[in-house]
Amino acid sequence: xxxxxxxxxxxxxxxxxxxxxxxxxxxxxxxxxxxxxxxxxxxxxxxxxxxxxxxxxxxxxxxxxxxxxxxxxxxxxxxxxxxxxxxxxxxxxxxxxxxxxxxxxxxxxxxxxxxxxxxxxxxxxxxxxxxxxxxxxxxxxxxxxxxxxxxxxxxxxxxxxxxxxxxxxxxxxxxxxxxxxxxxxxxxxxxxxxxxxxxxxxxxxxxxxxxxxxxxxxxxxxxxxxxxxxxxxxxxxxxxxxxxxxxxxxxxxxxxxxxxxxxxxxxxxxxxxxxxxxxxxxxxxxxxxxxxxxxxxxxxxxxxxxxxxxxxxxxxxxxxxxxxxxxxxxxxxxxxxxxxxxxxxxxxxxxxxxxxxxxxxxxxxxxxxxxxxxxxxxxxxxxxxxxxxxxxxxxxxxxxxxxxxxxxxxxxxxxxxxxxxxxxxxxxxxxxxxxxxxxxxxxxxxxxxxxxxxxxxxxxxxxxxxxxxxxxxxxxxxxxxxxxxxxxxxxxxxxxxxxxxxxxxxxxxxxxxxxxxxxxxxxxxxxxxxxxxxxxxxxxxxxxxxxxxxxxxxxxxxxxxxxxxxxxxxxxxxxxxxxxxxxxxxxxxxxxxxxxxxxxxxxxxxxxxxxxxxxxxxxxxxxxxxxxxxxxxxxxxxxxxxxxxxxxxxxxxxxxxxxxxxxxxxxxxxxxxxxxxxxxxxxxxxxxxxxxxxxxxxxxxxxxxxxxxxxxxxxxxxxxx
Amino acid sequence: xxxxxxxxxxxxxxxxxxxxxxxxxxxxxxxxxxxxxxxxxxxxxxxxxxxxxxxxxxxxxxxxxxxxxxxxxxxxxxxxxxxxxxxxxxxxxxxxxxxxxxxxxxxxxxxxxxxxxxxxx
Numbered sequence: 001x002x003x004x005x006x007x008x009x010x011x012x013x014x015x016x017x018x019x020x021x022x023x024x025x026x027x028x029x030x031x032x033x034x035x036x037x038x039x040x041x042x043x044x045x046x047x048x049x050x051x052x053x054x055x056x057x058x059x060x061x062x063x064x065x066x067x068x069x070x071x072x073x074x075x076x077x078x079x080x081x082x083x084x085x086x087x088x089x090x091x092x093x094x095x096x097x098x099x100x101x102x103x104x105x106x107x108x109x110x111x112x113x114x115x116x117x118x119x120x121x122x123x124x125x126x127x128x129x130x131x132x133x134x135x136x137x138x139x140x141x142x143x144x145x146x147x148x149x150x151x152x153x154x155x156x157x158x159x160x161x162x163x164x165x166x167x168x169x170x171x172x173x174x175x176x177x178x179x180x181x182x183x184x185x186x187x188x189x190x191x192x193x194x195x196x197x198x199x200x201x202x203x204x205x206x207x208x209x210x211x212x213x214x215x216x217x218x219x220x221x222x223x224x225x226x227x228x229x230x231x232x233x234x235x236x237x238x239x240x241x242x243x244x245x246x247x248x249x250x251x252x253x254x255x256x257x258x259x260x261x262x263x264x265x266x267x268x269x270x271x272x273x274x275x276x277x278x279x280x281x282x283x284x285x286x287x288x289x290x291x292x293x294x295x296x297x298x299x300x301x302x303x304x305x306x307x308x309x310x311x312x313x314x315x316x317x318x319x320x321x322x323x324x325x326x327x328x329x330x331x332x333x334x335x336x337x338x339x340x341x342x343x344x345x346x347x348x349x350x351x352x353x354x355x356x357x358x359x360x361x362x363x364x365x366x367x368x369x370x371x372x373x374x375x376x377x378x379x380x381x382x383x384x385x386x387x388x389x390x391x392x393x394x395x396x397x398x399x400x401x402x403x404x405x406x407x408x409x410x411x412x413x414x415x416x417x418x419x420x421x422x423x424x425x426x427x428x429x430x431x432x433x434x435x436x437x438x439x440x441x442x443x444x445x446x447x448x449x450x451x452x453x454x455x456x457x458x459x460x461x462x463x464x465x466x467x468x469x470x471x472x473x474x475x476x477x478x479x480x481x482x483x484x485x486x487x488x489x490x491x492x493x494x495x496x497x498x499x500x501x502x503x504x505x506x507x508x509x510x511x512x513x514x515x516x517x518x519x520x521x522x523x524x525x526x527x528x529x530x531x532x533x534x535x536x537x538x539x540x541x542x543x544x545x546x547x548x549x550x551x552x553x554x555x556x557x558x559x560x561x562x563x564x565x566x567x568x569x570x571x572x573x574x575x576x577x578x579x580x581x582x583x584x585x586x587x588x589x590x591x592x593x594x595x596x597x598x599x600x601x602x603x604x605x606x607x608x609x610x611x612x613x614x615x616x617x618x619x620x621x622x623x624x625x626x627x628x629x630x631x632x633x634x635x636x637x638x639x640x641x642x643x644x645x646x647x648x649x650x651x652x653x654x655x656x657x658x659x660x661x662x663x664x665x666x667x668x669x670x671x672x673x674x675x676x677x678x679x680x681x682x683x684x685x686x687x688x689x690x691x692x693x694x695x696x697x698x699x700x701x702x703x704x705x706x707x708x709x710x711x712x713x714x715x716x717x718x719x720x721x
Numbered sequence: 722x723x724x725x726x727x728x729x730x731x732x733x734x735x736x737x738x739x740x741x742x743x744x745x746x747x748x749x750x751x752x753x754x755x756x757x758x759x760x761x762x763x764x765x766x767x768x769x770x771x772x773x774x775x776x777x778x779x780x781x782x783x784x785x786x787x788x789x790x791x792x793x794x795x796x797x798x799x800x801x802x803x804x805x806x807x808x809x810x811x812x813x814x815x816x817x818x819x820x821x822x823x824x825x826x827x828x829x830x831x832x833x834x835x836x837x838x839x840x841x842x
Contacts, residue, residue: 194813
């Protein structure tokens, strides 16, 4: 069980990560428009909140570090300093440093601490001299904008109460210190306390042990009214207390602060700002007039004004909260929901199966209803996990910026389809492959500006990241207008690695496929960015781990496009269910091209390969019965399911094609983690387990055993399952 | 709670030190009454040595302020201890803009905050 303070810390960390991401985005925008005051304001506020909440939750190092950076932006905001490239560079470094601090729970290794100091010193070196003396910056910097101070207090929302606390004269004699009660009230939420001292008589007339002060307290608290009353529980008759609710969250907020009359008139051009000001400056405020006339004491006006401001602030905060009326849910909860829904889908399939056998009209109608509801439930549960891919995209802006600087490239990053939604888990796992691809495009793709110039291209290269829907998949493309892939170089490298022989006739498409092989890199120099030959291999593995595929197209001199095809979700797939003896197998329906009968006239054996003739085309096939060592005898007529993986058509020989199956994927336990051809399991309607085939691995294994088989001149090579 | 009084010509200086709470409120009132009787036109209050304070004694000082104002004397505070600041803050007095609606600027506490420690020199 986490303690409340841990929960608050977690909440702070989450919020800070978001703020830092926003900060990064704003800084990159600021780089484009260094004088845009809106962006400067955004940067400043992000820093201010990171600092303020940081110190509140005990992240003192973060608060101290951020303070100096924030000061810089205060200077920029007030026009005393320009948002130069150096400052933005340093702020980005500072942002990364805060991120490190945050991850390390506010502690730093000595080297990191030195790095932090270096950043701050470099920033300070850029500040005007007079700005360095003392704590020159106004603490109310934010207050000038009418923002609540970001000390975490502004997190408090709830109802606002007005508490009029008038202690009786003898309260001190009862051993009660009113200040303690005020402290108890502050502990409940955000308070504003105002003391009325008008009743204090002159020294001659006063009883030094009597209480002459009374208080107005405004309290915004999420706690119930009873908690507020309980503060005064032990007071008995010691005081008069009036607690009234003056602002309720439940109420629909009345837009009370629409433009003032003067503002509207000026806006419409009916009167000039100057005229308004001269009229207004002559006019006395209502409060002043009332006090002058002696109708109310000054403190009463103060109290009323304070109340006005306090409620306004409370409403403002609530509105900003309402606007973002989203609920944060830990992803484990979502996972468990999806898991339950998956179970539900399985159970519902059983129900449907049983109902079919009963011929009971009532049962059938219930079963159909359950089927419909389950489908809807499944859709909604999956939808909850969907997030726009744009959040990942925007991270790449920084990557492209930093890398192009490092590599001396001039690159424009274009993003399309950022609103395309994908499963959260998928998006998280897409990050690394995308980083690899973008690095690759920058390093191998986009040429340096002078090279581009002499090739007749625009000096600025373009990298486009795009996401779009394609059936049950999402296509994520990384496209560049760089040098493209040199097919000759790829072929040379492939021969060096023994992947092809000089006699092989390999299409360009197949050559591009080779770049995803382990250890494949045509870069002459290994740079820090890429060229170690691990990148593309890792990309393929990660994408296949998501049950997706990767494809490359390129034209020399014009650029390359890498396309990742990713399933929308990881939890459920449309599968094709097949049967070998008593064993069931499922393969993703998307990979299935067609199903044909395996007539003996169509079978061929060639160098240990089983081939089938499908309308004149010879297609190799794998006998699942042999592959998985299923006992029993082959039926007279087998079926061949033709699948297409990595642009290769392969057949799978099975006893029977059962049909389409909505497959809820269950992962296999760790015991089976070394199984290569099986990616998971699913439970069928009647409770039987079906294994889900990992087709790319199955094919790799088959190619391997085929090579061995060819060597041994035998066709019966038992596969490894 | 010792209260030290020195008068030089028109100027009377009152230096309070030690705890200044409800326990000492009567003593403080009496001390102030006595010293104000013979005080000059200008009274200076030095509270920098106060180690503890609460609303009861703050009231007494406010009352003294009122009496002085009634007699056309002037009183101002120089030096204030952190303990007094704390008592003022927790009692909501720092939000307050003066006890006398006629002359808000004269408030002991507010004036001392804006003038600060410079007057000590």
